[in-house]
Amino acid sequence: MSLLEVDALTVRYGADAVVDDLSFALEPGEALGLVGESGSGKSQTALAVMGLLPATAAVGGSIRFAGTDLRGLGRKAMNRLRSVSLAIVFQDPSLALNPYLTIGRQLTAILHAHDLARGPDALARAEAALADVGLPDPRRQLAAYPHELSGGMRQRVMIAAALLGKPDLLIADEPTTALDVTVQAQILELLDRLRDHTSLLLITHDLGVIAGHCERMLVMESGRLVESGSTATVFRAPEHAATQALIGAATDLAVDSPPAGDSDFLMSADALSVGYPAGRSQRLAAVRELSLALRRGETLAVVGESGSGKTSVARALCGLVAPAGGSVVFAGKRLGATLAERDLGLKRRIQLVFQDPAGSLSPGMKVAEIVAEPLRVHEPGLAREEVRRRVEAALADVGLGPEYLGRYPHELSGGQAQRTAIARALVLRPELLVCDEAVAALDGSVRARLLARLKAVQANTGLGILFIAHDLAVVRQIAHRVAVMYLGRIVEAGETDAVFGNPRHPYTRALIDAVPVPDPLRPAGRNSLSGEIPSPLAPPSGCAFHPRCRWSEPRCVAGRPALERIGGEPRRVACWRAEDPELVTTPG
Amino acid sequence: MLAFTLRRLLAAIPTLFLVVLGAFLLVRAAPGGPFDEERVLPAELEANLLAAYHLDEPLPTQFLRYVGGVLTGDFGPSYGYRDYTVGQLIAQAFPLSLMIGGLAMLLALALGISAGAVAALRPNTALDRGVMALSMTGISIPVFVIAPLLVLAFGVSLDWLPVGWSGSGGISRLVLPVVALALPQVAHIARLTRAGLIEVLESDYIRTARAQGLPTSTLLLVHAARPALVPVLSYLGPAIAGILTGSVVIEQVFGIPGLGQFFVNGALNRDYTLVLGIVVFYATLIVLLNLAVDILYATLDPRIRLT
Structure with missing residues (x-):
């Protein structure tokens, strides 16, 4: 049985379908890449899986997680799955963390909500999670507020928060887009290292990010799935124009020669x-x-x-x-x-x-x-x-x-x-x-x-x-x-x-x-x-x-x-x- | 924090000086004087009176004398209440005003925040529209209209509550003045809470908290409460000023012997020192309360550092 099965998923706002008849499956332990330009519907897909679409969205099709139909779950039942079975890391860690609460408070709130740990136990687990994502001096960071950390450190905290409940599936929605290139490499390495038993749905517009980290990939355009297959195959022989454009955008590094030696x-x-x-x-x-x-x-x-x-x-x-x-x-x-x-x-x-x-x-x-x-x-x-x-x-x-x-x-x-x-x-x-x-x-x-x-x-x-x-x-x-x-x-x-x-x-x-x-x-x-x-x-x-x-x-x-x-x-x-x-x- | 407080207190000195100067000039610009009566006093007697209160000196000298007195904590004698100093009158009347104003503030916060939160949690429903329409009414109707209407409804027609201060009544006589004073502030606070909470609930970090599977109570109390209340907090300064000015009207309407009533009587009788004393007292109070709000602001939002 696939871990995640999306079948004929459609997300509409009014007459606009932002996700149109999308079907795919993700196997346990797999890392699947989902690429496309902004507006192609990939983030809407992630939100649909997490049950986070706004009330104005009209959703059709089915989303099954380990056999359970997620769309049929009530709010409380869905809440029980979040963090523990399904977790997500969003794009911009400076917006996704609450600026008014310490890191420790935000992490322990998750543990409390899912009855995973309480009191000093919860703090110890939060500290261990911060240590796992490579945050220096994790005990001190528990008392820190998000604005006191750098962008890369904040994204590490987001990943620590997402992995706190040991989820079976981690969705990472453009996790490195807001970060410097050197920090991006560190975060991608971290995702690779931490997901021993966790499946990964990696969403990005940057094919370079997919290439080294996902075995299989899907390409979306205007809400539709236009290409899928093993990463190696898709890169070697992209069939759809959208895929070719994405690969072209990432590899076109030609430079014109500079203007002739004008010295002033x-x-x-x-x-x-x-x-x-x-x-x-x-x-x-x-x-x-x-x-x-x-x-x-x-x-x-x-x-x-x-x-x-x-x-x-x-x-x-x-x-x-x-x-x-x-x-x-x-x-x-x-x-x-x-x-x-x-x-x-x-x-x-x-x-x-x-x-x-x-x-x-x-x-x-x-x-x-x-x-x-x-x-x-x-x-x-x-x-x-x-x-x-x-x-x-x-x-x-x-x-x-x-x-x-x-x-x-x-x-x-x-x-x-x-x-x-x-x-x-x-x-x-x-x-x-x-x-x-x-x-x-x-x-x-x-x-x-x-x-x-x-x-x-x-x-x-x-x-x-x-x-x-x-x-x-x-x-x-x-x-x-x-x-x-x-x-x-x-x-x-x-x-x-x-x-x-x-x-x-x-x-x-x-x-x-x-x-x-x-x-x-x-x-x-x-x-x-x-x-x-x-x-x-x-x-x-x-x-x-x-x-x-x-x-x-x-x-x-x-x-x-x-x-x-x-x-x-x-x-x-x-x-x-x-x-x-x-x-x-x-x-x- | 300490350095910030001291700096702000120092910065308040020129503000207060300007308040004293402005009030002093305004009071003196009003026609008439504290000892004008229907029967004209003999010239000799009037000269003696003026001399006794130093009112025969040139205006700048009088001003300096007054400022000197205020600096040593002496607001001078009242011209109207002959046996009292202004300090004594304030000490006697302020506790009552403080009680009514403080209760009105607490009521406004409790009602306003709950109404705003209820509206924000069900935006664009009939409930939300109802709360917002009511609060718009509260903002639009001035205190001096609300107060008599409340008296008419609950005091006269229904006869549930006493209509004034005199006579017996105990706590029940507080109800109408406190409610009348609080209503416009309830309206403002409800609107601010609603707007603040709706914005916060749409923020990325609340989406994160939802994605983490937190129950609604944790979402609201742990994640959303502090950021949503920041706009309410920044409104507290104006709210305090609004309650102070409102109390002047309310005390008059209900006949409450508070500071507001002394202020109105002092102004009518050209009781220069009483009016000035109350202005200086209230100005200082507003400066201090605004400072307290700023310090509270920094404790609420960790990104704000008081320097």
């Missing part, structure tokens, strides 16, 4: 430092004496884990935060430290796109008004007709037709909203576009199309793009040059192909190794990097990376290597052993 820089930062007050007398140094430069028509990517300081670089360049030191030169002129010190004409030439499209569009304005707003500020004399023409042109640049003009942000998908935000930036015809994780929230294929649009705009207008990202696959798709940041400093920078094809800094190498590869025959997401980025309040001595570096030696603790060009190559590296053949050839 559009923008350059010299010895830029950014700090924030932290507590009474401390100061958090987010960016330390960082220098970089960007040519016209070029895309420079700044990559690193959260906490590396990459967003602070973007903010300082845009004048959103006053740098603590250093200077920024734009088109030959030194820029004022903050927006207040920059004149209007200059502001228009540098535009910014943020990560969260929903949060950066005013909910009360229509798309037409949102995109026209910068024109009203910067070109107040423009005729109504001309404004409309410019707005439509900017929307067309990002692939949105005039039918979107009258829509409100809540009527847009994530991809459409982000394209609106980019159109708003492009409508002023800026010379520099700063994208701060601008595509991080988008699906693979939506992202690929948007990046292609940006490249086209760049080819037409010579736009310079500073691209802040943590996703290396995205960076490979768009960036001519890349700078890798760690704790406020660049540790390696150069042409994208050179840096990614042959990384010379151990941190770059670890980042690349951690990327899940969409190839089931290769072990995905090798995790050569342990732990998480240290606090910028107390950076390690010498080379800041040394506590996590497997090649660390005494001189790394004592002194910090400078960012230097190596052996005639188009890149600079900050590592004592950058040219050490062992470091170059030994796999991570």
